Amino acid sequence: VQLQASGGGLVQAGGSLRLSCAASGRTFGNYPVAWFRQAPGKEREFVSGISRGGGSTGYADSVKGRFTISRDNAKNAVYLQMNSLKPEDTAVYYCAADRGLFFGRDHTAYDYWGQGTLVTVSS
16 A cells, blocks of 8 residues: 655644545555654654544544544545644654554554655744
8 A cells, every 4th residue: 555645834833734644555444544753853753543444543642632533444545633733743744554453653563654744833
């Protein structure tokens, strides 16, 4: 499966962005999907994940209550709605899909990756 992330940009603190992850190739609904991010000089970290059918989601504590993940398997897409953005949310955001049954928080477990989209939050 091929993934392409989009929707990043420059936004002021307190603003919102919606990231999209478009998939092509195999049946997207077979894969749990997660968003990760990586800031300069830092390790890649888990942001949010969603189960194959969308019924189960998970969030990093740092984004809980501000970000919402969703998916539309008919459109082969996963979304990350980001509200109340903070300067510390600045990073390259990646979507990833896992051939396993459940999404996890370890980025090394994911099999397919999008190219990343840059989110910059100014103070």
